[in-house]
Amino acid sequence: MKKGIVFTIDTIIGVIITASLLTAIMGIQAANENDEIEMLKLQAFAMDALTTMDKQKMFETGFFQSDAQLQQSLTRFLNNTTPENVNAKITVKMYRYETHSSCGSCHLAGNTPINGFCLCRSVSSDTVISNTVRQKTVEKRMFSTHSERQMGMATIEVSLK
Amino acid sequence: MNNKRGQVIIFDLIVAIAIFTITFLLFYNQFFFSSNDEAYDYNRASEKINQLGYFLISTSGVPNDWDETDVEAIGIASEKNVIDETKLSMLVAMGIANSSNMKQKLDIQAYNFSFSATHPDGALVQLNNSIYQGNASFGTVQESKNKIKSTRIASYKNSEIILKLEISK
Numbered sequence: 001m002k003k004g005i006v007f008t009i010d011t012i013i014g015v016i017i018t019a020s021l022l023t024a025i026m027g028i029q030a031a032n033e034n035d036e037i038e039m040l041k042l043q044a045f046a047m048d049a050l051t052t053m054d055k056q057k058m059f060e061t062g063f064f065q066s067d068a069q070l071q072q073s074l075t076r077f078l079n080n081t082t083p084e085n086v087n088a089k090i091t092v093k094m095y096r097y098e099t100h101s102s103c104g105s106c107h108l109a110g111n112t113p114i115n116g117f118c119l120c121r122s123v124s125s126d127t128v129i130s131n132t133v134r135q136k137t138v139e140k141r142m143f144s145t146h147s148e149r150q151m152g153m154a155t156i157e158v159s160l161k
Numbered sequence: 162m163n164n165k166r167g168q169v170i171i172f173d174l175i176v177a178i179a180i181f182t183i184t185f186l187l188f189y190n191q192f193f194f195s196s197n198d199e200a201y202d203y204n205r206a207s208e209k210i211n212q213l214g215y216f217l218i219s220t221s222g223v224p225n226d227w228d229e230t231d232v233e234a235i236g237i238a239s240e241k242n243v244i245d246e247t248k249l250s251m252l253v254a255m256g257i258a259n260s261s262n263m264k265q266k267l268d269i270q271a272y273n274f275s276f277s278a279t280h281p282d283g284a285l286v287q288l289n290n291s292i293y294q295g296n297a298s299f300g301t302v303q304e305s306k307n308k309i310k311s312t313r314i315a316s317y318k319n320s321e322i323i324l325k326l327e328i329s330k
Contacts (some may be wrong), residue, residue, distance in 0.1 A: 011177040015184055022188045037207045041311070044211065048218070048314040050240040055316045065230030081314045081321055 038160060039135050045086060046139040047160045053077055059143040062092060067123050070137055074125035082127050082158075089126035089157045096120050097149040117151070134160040202330065206272065206309050210328050214311040215268055217252075218242055218324065229255050235266050244317040244324075249278065250292040256299035274326040275300035279323050286322055302327040 053059060058077065062070040074090050082088045095117040096106050103111050103118035134161040144151045220236030222299040224273045227235070228251060235255075237248040256276060264270050277298035286297040302308055308329040314321055 008173050011173055011180070014177060015180050018181060019184055022185070026188075037204070040207075040211055044214070044311075046312065048242060052314050052316045052321055055240065055243050056319055056321070077321060084310065119211065120213065 003144075029094075035135065039137065042086065042135060042137045042158050042160065043139070045081075045083065045088075046137055046156050049077070049088070049156055050139055050141040050156055051089070053154070054141060054143060059092060059152055060145055063094060063145050063152070067121060068152045070118075071125050074123065078125055078127050085161050087127055087159045087161055089108060089124065091122065091124040091155045092152060093119060093155075094121040094150065094152045097113060097151070117133070136160075170214055185295060203307065204311070206307075206328055206330070207274075208310050209269060209295040210326055213269065214313045214324065214326050216262045217326075218244065218313050218315045221245065222248065227251075229259065229262070235263070238315070242315045244278070244315050244322065246288070246290065246318070247292065249286075249297060249317070250290055252276070253288060253295075253297050253299055254293040260300065269328060273300070273302045275302045275325075275327045277325045278317070278323065281321060281323065286317065301329075302329045305329055 008010055018083075058073055062073075065073075070092065074092065078088050078090060098104070098106070098113040098118045099116075101112065103109075103113055106118035106120035108122055109119035136157065138155065138157050140156075141154045142151060145153065204224070216234070216236055218238050219240055219241050220234070221235035222232060223234040224231060227233070227248075232255075235252060237244055237252050239245040239248075252263070253276070256274075260274075261270070264272070264274060267274070277296075278288060288295060288297050308327055309325045313324045313326070315324060316322070
């Protein structure tokens, strides 16, 4: 009887499949780490944008501006600061504390106060929104004027194009 | 009929296991050690520059009225995301005149570092005071795959500016 070494094709295929799987798994792992870094950058941009606008009293001044004026300043800020690979949308909502049961002229969210507050205004601005959104983060910031009856909420949504 | 039981270890199975083991070890070594070292360095540098950006624009440094002689931690903000002109000037002056001391205070001795403050149109912020006169930028970082950039937004003289920090090994 003669002895021989047999390399079966299924052995080779098995090795190739295993090697491919290992490569794929490691590739996914590396991509996830990059995604985490990108997400941190997005969050930093969102927080910086809200804080800087607040420090420039953009939101507070907005109480005394028309919707068009406020939108113009929001758009200018986003155009000046948003990186090319990022979509950004900011929405500023202004509320009034209402002791009555009706919201009167501040009825954007209905005629009945919600937890005592009525939505008076909602102004938003965005950069060009791309349909292919890879990652997204949302940050919020509350602000007020010296008036006890007014408060606002700025929300920024940012995503990678 | 005489039934004998036996165990057959096929030779090609042994060869397959050997090839698999060698391949696995090669991949393991390549990706989990050398590649992960690079990834670890990259992640560590990313973390470092993100922290650095945060501290620069969020704190006024230690001590609060620091200068080059007594600074323990560098911060250039008068309040969060509001840049103080004097501290920005001191940072730039220090970065140009004594970059090793500045890197030590920023805990980035192992890296090349560059910093710039620009207006939204891309023009560098101009400083003109008793501490420093000139562009608000210093340092150079060569283009490479290891270069890591952090961009922060802050308010300076009531206008938004963009701070760019770059590091590489």
